[in-house]
Amino acid sequence: MLEIVDLHAKIEDKEILKGLSLKINEGEVHSIMGPNGSGKSTLASILAGKEDYDITDGDILFNGESILEMAPEERAQEGIFLAFQYPIEIPGVTNSYFLREALNSIRKSKGENPLKPVEFVKIAKEKIKNLKMDESLLNRSLNEGFSGGEKKRNEILQMSILDPCMSILDETDSGLDIDALQIVANGVNSHRSPDKSFLVITHYQRLLNYIVPDFVHVLVGGKIVKSGDKSLALELESKGYSWLES
């Protein structure tokens, strides 16, 4: 589904990714772990199409096609979703309105009819119930005045409603208490299916107790230095990253 090939990227002359390669197939959950500044969030932003970075070498293929020239909304319409590490506030725009606009933009790109407000609300309420979240979330201004945990849960709700095939979670677990963590993990697990893939970026092994990955990769200095199964995460938890830094 997603193939990253020898990706080099820099921001303002500082090289952050230095030859990163990764292949994610349908239905797989991959986790990327790594110390601060290793390039984890940069990778997430680049996949989503943020323009601040220069791709100096390599390619990103999605379903076999390069997406480097695609605008962020085109990538989203193709099914790439990023759960933001710091979700953005948009005052005066309700969560419900925002999500309907988003979903209808995606539907429009596929030649489907836009959903009417009533139809949308029905779907949204169903999802919100499954995720055990509060219905009032829909009528609040997008992320405005949300606690850190609410923002992260809201990202998962958005993922569930927009129904992407490739979800990238950028440190969605940071700042969550154990209850919120479980809600987030349940959201992700209920979204798992043979045709949906995940890239879970995290600092901590903790999240991976709930979202069990098929593969764990360690990102150090802009490159994947080690890959393994879920036991690698446990090893990192006890040994830290220093043994992998050259």
Add this chain to the structure above:
Amino acid sequence: MREELKIDNDQATKEMLEKEEYKYGFVTDVDQEIFPQGLNEEVIKQISAKKEEPKWLLDFRLNAYKKWLKMKDPDWAKLNIDKIDYNKMSYFASPKESPKSLDEIDPEILETYDKLGIPLEEQKMLEGVAVDAVFDSVSLVTTFKDKLAELGIIFCSFSEAVKEHEDIVKKYLGKVIPAGDNYFAALNAAVFTDGSFVYVPKGVRCPMELSTYFRINAENTGQFERTLIIADEGSYVSYLEGCTAPKRSESQLHAACVELLAHDDATIKYSTIQNWYPGDKNGKGGIYNFVTKRGNCVGKNSRISWTQVETGSSITWKYPSCILTGDNSVGEFYSVALTNNWQQADTGTKMIHLGKNTKSTIVSKGISAGQGQNTYRGLVKVNENAVNARNYTQCDSILIGDKCGAHTFPYIEIKNPTAQLEHEATTSKVGEDQIFYCQQRGMNEEDALSLIVNGFCKEVFKELPFEFAVEAERLLSVSLEGSVG
């Protein structure tokens, strides 16, 4: 204070204004009678004679003209205004055939209103909205007049009111805005041509929205409308005005006066969607919108609420105000002003607290894009006798791109120690991060910007009657088209 957002990418905004199209910029080809250019007593007498006015009204005009001659145009606003030559414009323009009924209106003009989305034929009209259509200097037609008359509501053109309801007009004209109030109000009092007149009798709740649609068509002509709305005891009325004008390279002057008067327990809601031609992307042409609007809450428990959405005009100079005379009276001002390309706006309100327990609310949302300059200017004044006066003011500005400006001048004069005032102000940039977030969810940049700006204006839009709130959102999106790229 909200978080100062990240500076927008200059690329993201440059093309916005260039792409914008003003879709109401056409001219209606109709045979018109236009007075020769120039302003003097003779012209004023001719206007008055044309309208077969009583002598007291001519005297009112001439008195205002004398005052105006001695006045200087205001220079305190943060506006760059080219010197206006008052002898280089005409003060009266009217289609030659004056229609007695809809059937007699020139089909060209009917088509004009259809194109503007304001059909005048009864069968096509918006349900629940009565319209007075003012074309240059005259009112063409007022719809639903008879239906309203059954309730004792008078809704007609100002000229007709002078003829049919002279005593009421004489009693109230110039009482809220005296003839010599300010330079543009004095000019208006001297040469005003038409506008709307509304009287809602005691205890009547007006069952439909009343609206006036102002259209400038003739070239080199100023539009000077005068509107007077009186809500008698315990009555309620919601009134809306809309404005458009053809695209021309010369600027045209629109200097209106609107007077509102609310008696005991009466409420007047006055909404404006101002979409005059804003000039081209180089700042050429456009309407000078220099307007004096004021309401007096003379009665106890009365309420006057101004809502304005100002997206057009090359220059806007406008401060819809409330004089809170009656005890427990309430004044409100909700404003969205958008300046794009080279547009300038200096707008705000005055809330004058005279009665006890008077309350006022000010919510101003300024949007600047391109080279636009947007100024909020407001006065909250609490007099000696205004015990327990309260005011809440919120001024928010949003900037799109890095060549525009937002300015805020709040003035406060308090003479009673029991007054309570709150003032909040924020300025933010439409953030790259906000736009990216929307894009990541599947929206394109233009839709994202429109969503963000409409969210910013929401507190004001919710004050508009529903159909017009939808129109306002659409207008804002159109005005922002191409602002990211």
